[in-house]
Amino acid sequence: MVSFRFPFLFSQPPKPPNSANASSRTFTATAAAAALSVAAAGAGIVISQSANKTFILNLLGSDRVNSCTMWGSLSISDSSSSPVTESRTGMSFPAVLRGSQRLLGVGLRRKAVLGLKNIDIYAFGVYADDSDVKEFLSEKYGALSSSELKGNEELKEDLMESDVSMTIRLQIVYGRLSIKSVRSAFQESVASRLHKFGGSDNEELLQRFTSQFKDEYKIPKGSIIDLSRERGYVLRTTIDGKEVGSIQSKLLCRSVLDLYIGSEPFDPKAKEDVEQNLAPLLKK
Numbered sequence: 001m002v003s004f005r006f007p008f009l010f011s012q013p014p015k016p017p018n019s020a021n022a023s024s025r026t027f028t029a030t031a032a033a034a035a036l037s038v039a040a041a042g043a044g045i046v047i048s049q050s051a052n053k054t055f056i057l058n059l060l061g062s063d064r065v066n067s068c069t070m071w072g073s074l075s076i077s078d079s080s081s082s083p084v085t086e087s088r089t090g091m092s093f094p095a096v097l098r099g100s101q102r103l104l105g106v107g108l109r110r111k112a113v114l115g116l117k118n119i120d121i122y123a124f125g126v127y128a129d130d131s132d133v134k135e136f137l138s139e140k141y142g143a144l145s146s147s148e149l150k151g152n153e154e155l156k157e158d159l160m161e162s163d164v165s166m167t168i169r170l171q172i173v174y175g176r177l178s179i180k181s182v183r184s185a186f187q188e189s190v191a192s193r194l195h196k197f198g199g200s201d202n203e204e205l206l207q208r209f210t211s212q213f214k215d216e217y218k219i220p221k222g223s224i225i226d227l228s229r230e231r232g233y234v235l236r237t238t239i240d241g242k243e244v245g246s247i248q249s250k251l252l253c254r255s256v257l258d259l260y261i262g263s264e265p266f267d268p269k270a271k272e273d274v275e276q277n278l279a280p281l282l283k284k
């Protein structure tokens with residue numbers, strides 16, 4: 001059993017999830033939020049409890065993908081290491097991956113299909129190795145106060161640039177996804193980041209990455225794609241636990257992470273979660 005020694009904060013919208021597999025953790029938080037919302041409503045405040053583990057609850061602005069509307073947060077005590085549910089999709093994410101990577105944030109990727117309205121494509125979780133975070137980032141950031149860490153873009157830059165082991169876990173929500181569309185979506189999004197960080201001559205790297213998603217793979221709803229940055233800047237990709245490729249490239253690792261915690265992330269609220277949950281890991 002993994003024990004947590006830090007406040008654990010997750011943004012959640014106010015509505016209870018429809019999904020039957022939503023965890024009791026989400027339910028408990030939602031019920032508590034309802035009870036406290038009279039006091040907190042409209043104020044956009046954060047209420048913290050001095051418990052071992054907390055997670056954050058969004059009281060306002062339920063549809064937050066690509067929007068930064070006014071929102072407030074509520075921390076709820078939670079002493080277990082139970083999975084976290086991405087509340088809009090009901091997708092559940094383990095609190096810890098590979099023994100030492102902690103879940104820092106969950107989010108939702110939505111995309112317009114054929115120019116029509118946005119559809120939910122996948123939920124994702126962002127994980128980072130606890131001791132790597134300390135090793136690479138504590139010296140520079142460990143003594144900073146929470147207000148100095150809040151919105152600290154340099155910290156996120158350093159996290160993306162450093163050799164901290166991390167995983168972005170994608171859980172497919174859209175049931176009619178073909179591997180071809182996964183390939184071309186990566187082609188588009190990763191290409192833009194490769195260009196941003198590495199200039200124009202990265203076609204071969206992009207090809208190596210996208211060609212890992214071979215036609216033979218099926219990705220029905222619930223499939224899991226893990227994009228893991230391992231020590232030495234190796235990006236290892238697995239689909240439902242099966243390794244489909246490994247590529248050593250700092251630029252590729254950086255580009256993939258940037259989609260989720262960079263300056264224009266797919267879900268800005270997930271990035272805020274990462275920021276809040278990273279802070280306690282920086283304390284030695």
Ligand SMILES: CCCCCCCCCCCC(=O)O
Pocket residue numbers: 109111113121177181182185186189
């Ligand atoms: C029909 C839309 C197809 C979109 C498939 C996205 C699947 C994974 C792509 C990951 C990178 C990204 O989100 O751009």
